[in-house]
Amino acid sequence: MQTSIPCVFMRGGTSRGPFFLASDLPEDKNLRDQVLLSVMGSPDNRQIDGLGGADPLTSKVAIVSPPSRDDCDVDYLFAQVVVDEAVVDISPNCGNMLAGIGPFAIEQGILPAIDGETEVRIHMVNSGDRAIARVKTPNKMVDYQGDARIDGVPGTSAPIMIDVEDTAGSFCGALFPTGNYIDVIDGIECSLMDNGMPVVAIRATDLNRTGYETRDELNNDSELKQQLEKIRIQAGYLMNLGDVTDNVVPKMFLVAPPVSGGAICTRSFIPKVAHASIGVLAAVTVATATVIPGTTAYDYGVLPEGERKMLELEHPTGYFSVELQIENTNDGPQIKRAALLRTARKIMEGNVYISSDIWKGK
Ligand code: NQM
Secondary structure, three states: OEEEEEEEEEEEOOEEEEEEEHHHOOOOHHHHHHHHHHHHOOOOOOOOOOOOOOOHHHOEEEEEEOOOOOOOOEEEEEEEEOOOOOOEEOOOOOOOOHHHHHHHHHHOOOOOOOOEEEEEEEEEOOOOEEEEEEEEEHHHOOOOOOOEOOOOOOOOEOOEEEEEEOOEOOOOOOOOOOOOOOEEEOOEEEEEEEEOOEEEEEEHHHHOOOOOOOHHHHHOOHHHHHHHHHHHHHHHHHOOOOOOOOOOOOEEEEEEOOOOOOOEEEEEEOOOOEOOOOOHHHHHHHHHHHHOOOOOOHHHOOOOOOOEEEEEEEEOOEEEEEEEEEEEEOOEEEEEEEEEEEOEEEEEEEEEEEEOOOOOOO
């Protein structure tokens, strides 16, 4: 016997995965994780027995429920299902899957659509932060089609503009959890930061790399990956995250001077596999590093003037645009808001089946 669970399979930004109503999953967290592992086909390099796409970017799950906060329309819990380990990590957030939350919540009837555009206030349960997404809803129906383009996704779709607010220290308690702009780990200068995603930013040249390597080159560089993982484990303790051996944060970044007209060049590991482009909240954090004097990224930054800055972050497959609203205070620049353009697509709606030995269903 198999248990069938309703789900919608969606692309959110440059990620993809099943979206569930929390009420369709077990309440018990351990059981829920067993269900999600089975849904995705983990642990297995190919995720052959599930919906996962054998890559961290396509092994993501969104769990959605009515809002638990008065100032939000919907709750969004993100789960990273590790491809080749029996691990479901809800310690990070995902700003890409976030792009699918507005459309999903509207179509599931969690909030009504407004003719034209619907603003969806999203409580990001993993971090406790709020995001506001603007979804195109002509005739009160979600419109997925349009002419917005994001690097890392072919073609165009309807734009979903997302604002994230006051994300400094979401997971680590402070934008710079150690109180330093730079900490030295294993002799390497690192900026340990959290503006919505815990990140370790390192100058690529300090690791004897250029920072312009392709994703494949980075993924084949086992010496670099080992070095980064050693640094990451130590950074986890320094960033108040404890033992991060089984967690997918902090994310590891190599930064380098921009080469294609952007604000900075980035390569990231999430955390053991190189990203094809860049994570959303990770990008907000690295953009923040780029505007704060004293970080590893600052000297490389090519920055526009003003308190509202549009930064184009270079990554392996193009650019990621982040608009930062900066307030200059006595304690240095503070980021009040970050605005991002994403798109989403509903790919499939139906039921996913798992063995009833794992869960018999509701
Ligand atoms: O940083 C990848 C992604 C992400 C996360 C990852 C993300 C974010 O590209 O907000 O979006 O870091 O595993 O989906």
